[in-house]
Amino acid sequence: MTQLVDSAIAFLREKGLRVTEQRKAILEVLARSDSPISAEETYALLPDKSCDLVTAYRCLEQFEKIDVVQRGVRENGTKVYCLGHSHDHHHHLTCRGCGKTERVDLCMAKELEEVATGYGFVEISHIMEAFGLCPECK
Ligand SMILES: [Zn+2]
Numbered sequence: 001m002t003q004l005v006d007s008a009i010a011f012l013r014e015k016g017l018r019v020t021e022q023r024k025a026i027l028e029v030l031a032r033s034d035s036p037i038s039a040e041e042t043y044a045l046l047p048d049k050s051c052d053l054v055t056a057y058r059c060l061e062q063f064e065k066i067d068v069v070q071r072g073v074r075e076n077g078t079k080v081y082c083l084g085h086s087h088d089h090h091h092h093l094t095c096r097g098c099g100k101t102e103r104v105d106l107c108m109a110k111e112l113e114e115v116a117t118g119y120g121f122v123e124i125s126h127i128m129e130a131f132g133l134c135p136e137c138k
């Protein structure tokens with residue numbers, strides 16, 4: 001876990017982002033969570049509210065821009081974040097009942113890109129998340 005945070009911090013420096021206590025605290029919260037979490041959940045888990053909610057939102061957006069976190073989305077449209085670079089691209093399978101998340105190392109990016117290119121689109125990105133009920137909740 002600390003290794004995850006350390007490498008994320010090194011990455012921030014590399015990208016010229018100042019390593020503030022707030023950013024560090026947010027990275028630590030993400031590293032501790034084993035499923036993707038929203039800005040509000042991240043904020044709620046911060047030790048003694050090291051920053052305000054707006055700052056948490058902004059930090060996560062910056063992290064996404066420099067590719068130190070990956071963004072996903074829940075069924076209700078809430079943006080969620082997990083620590084990791086895009087070369088470690090993956091998806092999630094989330095339980096609607098308890099929120100438990102499994103990592104899915106399966107992706108149809110290639111097929112999607114081919115279709116999108118066919119329409120003349122460039123710089124293709126995608127978000128794909130799967131939802132269901134886990135064995136305990138079904
Ligand atoms: Zn469940």
Ligand SMILES: [Zn+2]
Nearest residue numbers: 089107108109
């Ligand atoms: Zn994918």
